[in-house]
Amino acid sequence: MSAPSPAAGKTLWGHYAGSVSRLVAFVVDLVLSIAVFELALAGISYIAQIVTGNAIGLHRSNIVVLVIFIAWEFVYFGNAWASSGRTPGMALLGICVVRVDGTVLSPRQGWLRALAFPLGFLTLGVGFIWIFVDRERRAVYDVIAGSTVVYAWDARTGRLRFLARPAGLRMSGNPPPAQQLTPPAQQLTPPAQQLTPPAQQLTPPAQQLTPPAEQVTGMSGPESG
16 A cells, blocks of 8 residues: 555545554553453352352452463454454554555454554564654564554544535525425415305395295285275
8 A cells, every 4th residue: 555645635534553653542442341341250259259158359460360461352352353344442542453565354354453553662662663664664573464554534624615605505406495494374274265265155136035025915805995
């Protein structure tokens, strides 16, 4: 994977991660893994005390506990790198481990990186200092595993994309105008003449209700005779 050019863009995606980001991510992972291990030890000690009735203290000063702790750290980092290429601390800092060509790290490389990771301490820090010497900012264990660490997200680009979102929506014309969301008043309330029929349709003409006078009284001439 060639070194990224500063003029390639303002995003940090794919750029080699700096030493500060990697150090902070490691400290976060170390604190988290130790906390989980200590909680597990406390839980096991409590259960053993209930079962045996005797207080049992498990500490990392015990050689067996120390071996288990080292194995736990290997599983913590190895499983994270083999499964997703990043630990919780690396995810928090926005960095991940990839192959030298930039592709996804294979599980074998993830476990190999975890196995070679202690070389950074066994070489009295020389394995970590190699990050400042190597052009691709790889430590000794990265060279052995064929991996490198890059930025996996860019907060600045995400912020600019979020701020530009309202303007983009206005330009695209996707959101409906206000008049489309609120129907006109005349569509909600029908006209009054449709609810109340005309008066002449309810009351028939007077001449239809009252027959002519000559039909009621008849002809008075023949009756009087």
